[in-house]
Amino acid sequence: MSAANNTKDTKDTKNTKNVNQANNLNKVSSxxxxxxxxxxxxxxxxxxxxxxxxxxxxxxxxxxxxxxxYSSEVVNHVPVGIIDNDNSQLSRTIIRYANASPQLDTQGFINEQQAKEAIWSNDIAGYMIIPSGLERQVLSGKAASVSVLGNGGYFILNKNVQLGFLKAVSTVSAGIEVKKNVAQGAYLATAASNTQAVPLQIIPLYNQTxxxxxxxxxxxxxxxxxxxxxxxxxxxxxxxxxxxxxxxxxxxxxxxxxxxxxxxxxxxxxxxxxxxxxxxxxxxxxxxxxxxxxxxxxxxxxxxxxxxxxxxxxxxxxxxxxxxxxxxxxxxxxxxxxxxxxxxxxxxxxxxxxxxxxxxxxxxxxxxxxxxxxxxxxxxxxxxxxxxxxxxxxxxxxxxxxxxxxxx
Known part of the structure; x- marks a missing residue:
């Protein structure tokens, strides 16, 4: 019993010392x-x-x-496809302007199914379909349109696909409109200015690039x-x-x-x-x-x-x-x-x-x-x-x- 009491007293003494040391450490370190x-x-x-x-x-x-x-800042040369079902002088002009766009990197496809498969395999981010008879409709003064389809899963790439094709088609359309007006007797400068009755100038603020x-x-x-x-x-x-x-x-x-x-x-x-x-x-x-x-x-x-x-x-x-x-x-x-x-x-x-x-x-x-x-x-x-x-x-x-x- 005496040995047990001595052991207990020793443990209590050690515990008391440890508590005191912890308290002292707390006082010093805090x-x-x-x-x-x-x-x-x-x-x-x-x-x-x-x-x-x-x-x-x-x-x-x-x-x-x-x-x-993001060091390149602006996304350029997005791979896209073009399906030319018209194969006319007008369609080739549209393709040429699309090729010249820094936003796009174009390649031709035979049909839409081939272009879809290229999107599914991430080879392209979108494509444009030039319908058959486009030039004939334009020359006859009828409403005509092309279709642009993009991969909506990548909104930045999708934006470039749409804007790149839009600029190419708009530029060609403006040229056609000018030629029509000149053919009807208007001066070239007047015809060019009348293609956009209200000039639009877009200037980005702050993030200018x-x-x-x-x-x-x-x-x-x-x-x-x-x-x-x-x-x-x-x-x-x-x-x-x-x-x-x-x-x-x-x-x-x-x-x-x-x-x-x-x-x-x-x-x-x-x-x-x-x-x-x-x-x-x-x-x-x-x-x-x-x-x-x-x-x-x-x-x-x-x-x-x-x-x-x-x-x-x-x-x-x-x-x-x-x-x-x-x-x-x-x-x-x-x-x-x-x-x-x-x-x-x-x-x-x-x-x-x-x-x-x-x-x-x-x-x-x-x-x-x-x-x-x-x-x-x-x-x-x-x-x-x-x-x-x-x-x-x-x-x-x-x-x-x-x-x-x-x-x-």
Whole structure:
């Protein structure tokens, strides 16, 4: 019995020492003042290779490689087919103009079935059918038409197929109209001007090349900034929770948020000042407004990351959950698809995510030159989200923090 009691006393002593060591570690590693938490967070970030990779290295790598597939910007030389059932001078002229289009890369087919099989095997993206008797109908003054069919599964290719053939047929039609008017006694210059009674001039604003990369990359960059900051912050908080170092005061949480926000702010400046410049995207129209946006957006995202870290409580869980949220978040942001066309439930839920106002604010100010006043609603939304997240953080802090720390 004496030996058993001695063993028990020894275990109790060891347990007491371990508890005391854990408490001491908690006191040392969890500063409660603003600047102490700020500096400690910086130290912990750069000691954790996983957090550094997610917070700093990954967004920089994305800045290089995400725009790379869209480097050509505009899709050209789309393979298409032409079925010429008329085999006339007019049909050959239409084919010649289609061949000259930089949007199309044409090839001939004997019949429509052969063209369909080429679409099914992804050899072409669409085809045009020139009906038999087209030239005869045109010369007799009757209405005539050609058929253009595209693969609707690829909307960018489908758009090029339709526009390429439209320009070719419209150019030939305009030439025929001019010749008719000249034959009826009109002067050539007058006939040419009368083919388009109301001249149409299309000038794209902001994205002047009408490139896909210039459209999608500046918006996705904000999503990348958010998701990497969210995952890095949740990972770091999860690590602190596992080590029982998460507890701190309100001022301590503010210091942590400020440290994480500053690092993400630097990455945001990298996008605005270098990545968009490298790929020649529209940029810098309202750089001061864009920087003001980052000063509000980054703390909002960092605060949400702290809430998620306390909720997940495990380092790996943040990656497991958040990595799959990027695509849905982008689609409900209102950028790739009109927000008023979303289901009503999603129209409400989407405002819980910082990228909902953030993506559009960034594009409007940095690419389009909108003023701060013109996007003031977005600033109000981000300020409201930060307040909401911080209240949630205080609630989670109260539920996960020892009562001794709550009094600070």
């Amino acid at each position: 500063p409660t003042t603003f600047w102490a938490s700020f500096l400690q967070t910086f130290k912990d970030v750069f000691k954790d290779s996983g957090v550094v990779l997610m917070l700093l290295i990954a967004p920089v790598i994305y800045g290089f490689f995400y725009p790379w597939p 009408e490139g896909y990369g210039a459209y999608v990359v500046p918006a996705v960059a904000i999503l990348i900034l958010q998701q990497t900051l969210l995952m890095a912050t949740a990972m770091l908080i999860g690590t602190w929770y596992e080590q029982r170092r998460h507890a701190t005061s309100v001022r301590g949480w503010l210091g942590r948020i400020m440290a994480l926000s500053m690092l993400s702010f630097v990455v945001g400046c990298f996008y605005y000042g270098w990545a968009f410049e490298l790929h020649h995207y529209p940029r810098g129209q309202n750089i001061l407004g864009s920087l003001l946006f980052l000063t509000i957006f980054c703390p909002t995202v960092a605060t949400l990351g702290c809430v998620l870290g306390l909720w997940f409580r495990q380092r790996e869980r943040s990656l497991q959950i958040l990595v799959f949220s990027s695509l849905p978040i982008f689609f409900v942001s209102g950028y790739p698809w009109p927000a008023n066309q979303l289901p009503e439930v999603l129209q409400i839920i989407r405002w819980l995510v910082p990228t909902t106002p953030g993506v559009n604010m960034s594009v409007q100010m940095n690419q389009m030159g909108a003023s701060v006043a013109q996007v003031a609603t977005g600033f109000y939304a981000l300020a409201g989200l930060w307040s909401f997240y911080f209240i949630l953080l205080l609630i989670f802090r109260w539920r996960t923090q020892p009562s001794s720390e709550m009094r600070k």
